[in-house]
Amino acid sequence: MVTMIPADRIEQLNAASARRPIDPDVMLPGGLGDGQVLPEELLSVAGLDLELTRDQWARLSREELASITEAGIHFEAVLTAGFALLIARERELRAPFVTYLLHEIGEESRHSRLFVRLLDELAPEAQNPFARGLLGFLADRGVRAMVGFPALLYVLVLGGEEIPDLLQKRAGEHPDTDPFLREVNQYHRQEEARHLSFARTMLPAVWRRASPIDRCAVRFVAPCVIRGMFDLLVHPGVYATVGLPGWATWWNVRRAPKRIELRHRATRPVLGALLAAGVFRRGDVPRLWRGLCGVDAVGGATDQA
Ligand SMILES: [Fe+2]
Ligand SMILES: [Fe+2]
Known part of the structure; x- marks a missing residue:
């Protein structure tokens, strides 16, 4: 895997990571406030014209944050498993x-x-229906299959890092976001910027060596999984904690124009990286990717997002 990877760029990233390792237990010792942690307009239900009490908004914001945090911990664990497998299979360890x-x-x-610390503070009560039964079983099998395909893994890493990056950017810019949450987001985004840069740098070489099945998975499986990652950030059980109908609200959120626009904005940089890496050609963006990102065949936006 050594050839064709721009070693200079990777060495720069190595130097940056080595220069300032941040232990969040030391550098971010604070905690969340008691009330609402995210403003209403940044919650998934924004635009649904819900009438909730102040307490319900506070509860919903905390349960949404907990749901996103749980998804983040699981995503980072899948990334770790996939990257560890790449190292285990690599001959050129230097x-x-x-x-x-x-x-x-x-x-x-x-x-x-740090995210586990957030969960400790939030102590969520929502039950995630996607973590149980047949859905949970399928998700588990899917994860096991996905980590074994390097190109798919790198594309999903891009998806799983771009989506929270936009959410954390929006939260960081809003004055009503909990101050500690803003600190957490700032710390996370600065390290994730390097991870995104690494994945973009690696993608052309990984793609050139990808198997036909892996390439097929990038075309057809990746856009579905990334859409699922976005839709499952806030699971239906979250809405039920404030007395809303869980599944009905979840479906309404998925269809809400604001939410779709957010998905488009969050996922377009992933497609941009694929186009830059030569994975797809402009004019030949696959249908599932067009739907995910709200673009046409050349990658141009079909809305104002
Ligand atoms: Fe990352
Ligand atoms: Fe991370």
């Missing part, structure tokens, strides 16, 4: 990208420890 994979695994581990 290649700079292997060192970077180790940096990234270390950084994700620290992020996840």
Whole structure:
């Protein structure tokens, strides 16, 4: 895997990660406030004209944040599993990208420890229907299959890092976001910026070596999984905690124009990376990717998002 990967760029990222390792238990010792942690307009139900009491908004904001945080910890664990598998299969362990994979695994581990602290504070009560029964079983099998395909893994990593990046950017810019949450988001985004840069840098070489099945999965499976990641950030059980009908609200959120616009904005950079890496040609963007990102065959936006 050494050839065709821009080693200089990877070495720069290695140096940046080595320069300032941040332990969140030391650098971010604070905690969340008691009330609403995210403003109403940044919650998934924005635009649904819900009439809720102040207490319900506070509860909903905390349960939404907990749901997103749980999804984040699970995503980082899948990324770690996939990257660890790449290292286990790699012959050239001195290649700079292997060192970077180790940096990234270390950084994700620290992020996840901080996210677990957030969960401790939020103590969510919502039950996630996607974590149980047949849906839970299928998700587990899907995860096991996905980590074994390098191109698919890198594309899903891009998806799983771009989506929270936009959410955390929006939360960070809003004056009504909980101050500690803003600090958490700032810390996370600064390290994720390097991870995104790494995934974009690796993608052309990973793609050139990808198997036909892996390439097929990037075309057809990745857009579905990324859409699922976005839709499942806030699961139906969250809405039920404030007395809303869980599944009905979840479906309404999925169809809400504001939510669709947010999905488009969050996922277009992923498609941009695929186009830049030569995975797809402009004029030949696959249908599922067009739907995910709200673009046409050349990758141009079909809305104002
Ligand atoms: Fe992270
Ligand atoms: Fe990351």
